[in-house]
Amino acid sequence: MKIQRKLLRQKVSFDFSFLLIKFLNSSLARLFGDDMLLHTYKSFDMELPLVNIKDADYVILGLPYDGTTSYKPGARFGPVLIRQATLNFESYILDYDVDLAEAKIADAGDVALPVSIEEALKVAEETVRELREINPKALPIFLGGEHSMTLAPVRVLKPKSYVVFDAHLDLRDSYGGSKFNHACVARRINELRVEVAIFGVRSGTKEEVDFARKNGIEWIHARDYSFEAFVDIVSTLPEPIYLSIDIDTFDASLVPETGTPEPGGLRFWDVVEALEWLSESREVIGIDIMEVGGEKLGNVTALTGAKLLFYLLGMFEGIKK
Ligand SMILES: N=C(N)NCCCCNCCCN
Numbered sequence: 001m002k003i004q005r006k007l008l009r010q011k012v013s014f015d016f017s018f019l020l021i022k023f024l025n026s027s028l029a030r031l032f033g034d035d036m037l038l039h040t041y042k043s044f045d046m047e048l049p050l051v052n053i054k055d056a057d058y059v060i061l062g063l064p065y066d067g068t069t070s071y072k073p074g075a076r077f078g079p080v081l082i083r084q085a086t087l088n089f090e091s092y093i094l095d096y097d098v099d100l101a102e103a104k105i106a107d108a109g110d111v112a113l114p115v116s117i118e119e120a121l122k123v124a125e126e127t128v129r130e131l132r133e134i135n136p137k138a139l140p141i142f143l144g145g146e147h148s149m150t151l152a153p154v155r156v157l158k159p160k161s162y163v164v165f166d167a168h169l170d171l172r173d174s175y176g177g178s179k180f181n182h183a184c185v186a187r188r189i190n191e192l193r194v195e196v197a198i199f200g201v202r203s204g205t206k207e208e209v210d211f212a213r214k215n216g217i218e219w220i221h222a223r224d225y226s227f228e229a230f231v232d233i234v235s236t237l238p239e240p241i242y243l244s245i246d247i248d249t250f251d252a253s254l255v256p257e258t259g260t261p262e263p264g265g266l267r268f269w270d271v272v273e274a275l276e277w278l279s280e281s282r283e284v285i286g287i288d289i290m291e292v293g294g295e296k297l298g299n300v301t302a303l304t305g306a307k308l309l310f311y312l313l314g315m316f317e318g319i320k321k
């Protein structure tokens with residue numbers, strides 16, 4: 001009994017100092033102009049010098065949701081896994097002669113999302129809107145989290161086209177009892193009269209293929225993917241463009257911890273090459289890297305997501321030079 005009581009007392013005093021530090025930290029942060037959004041929290045900082053949201057050229061925001069997962073859970077850890085995996089990489093990007101340590105990047109943290117998908121989308125939308133109010137010029141980069149969450153930034157940013165890399169068509173009308181399931185996100189976006197083009201596909205139903213044909217949605221199978229096909233299709237799309245990368249577009253060997261991994265996918269450089277052309281040639285108003293998941297820090301999927309994030313930041317920063 002005595003031992004237990006002692007442990008309890010220790011716990012209480014630890015909690016107290018922890019709270020005190022937290023309070024001091026947030027007061028200091030406010031004093032020095034750090035700008036936390038209403039519904040966000042921070043659980044891990046990236047391995048890069050960061051700036052405040054209002055001063056940034058790029059703002060990162062995590063959407064840690066996995067409530068409609070159909071196979072492997074863990075996408076809620078995606079944003080923190082990606083940030084942690086950045087520790088492994090140099091901030092200098094060889095290919096572009098760009099040092100991300102000199103770029104103006106803000107990390108707005110992760111949105112505290114409710115369990116219900118409809119509610120989660122609402123809170124995510126509100127947060128993206130808040131972000132735009134603080135800094136309308138910065139390029140927002142969202143980290144997920146299930147692909148279902150992509151609907152929130154698309155609703156707010158209102159692009160004319162949606163360019164997506166994905167192993168799946170995501171054109172189902174409903175899945176797992178919900179119209180907002182991750183397997184329906186391209187369909188919901190298409191209903192907003194946004195043009196949809198999908199690359200790296202190797203999974204879908206007959207209904208999804210028919211829906212794509214009837215609605216003029218172009219998609220390229222992973223087996224037929226080429227840079228030329230990508231440029232051909234994306235050149236004709238109206239601007240501005242929202243770019244979404246469902247990490248499962250990559251071969252399952254590169255993303256084994258994603259929610260619904262598929263063998264036979266794209267290589268890392270296939271996607272990087274396409275994005276280099278896209279970032280240079282077309283107007284992109286928002287980007288996401290979704291469906292990163294798993295439970296172990298430094299897992300392969302997180303490394304793939306974090307490396308892609310660094311390349312994206314590097315190429316956009318490189319264009320400005
Ligand atoms: N967009 C997605 N990630 N879709 C995945 C759909 C899962 C299909 N499971 C099929 C199971 C059949 N037994």
Ligand SMILES: [Mn+2]
Pocket residue numbers: 147166168170182246
């Ligand atoms: Mn998807």
Ligand SMILES: [Mn+2]
Pocket residue numbers: 166167168246248249260291
């Ligand atoms: Mn997918």
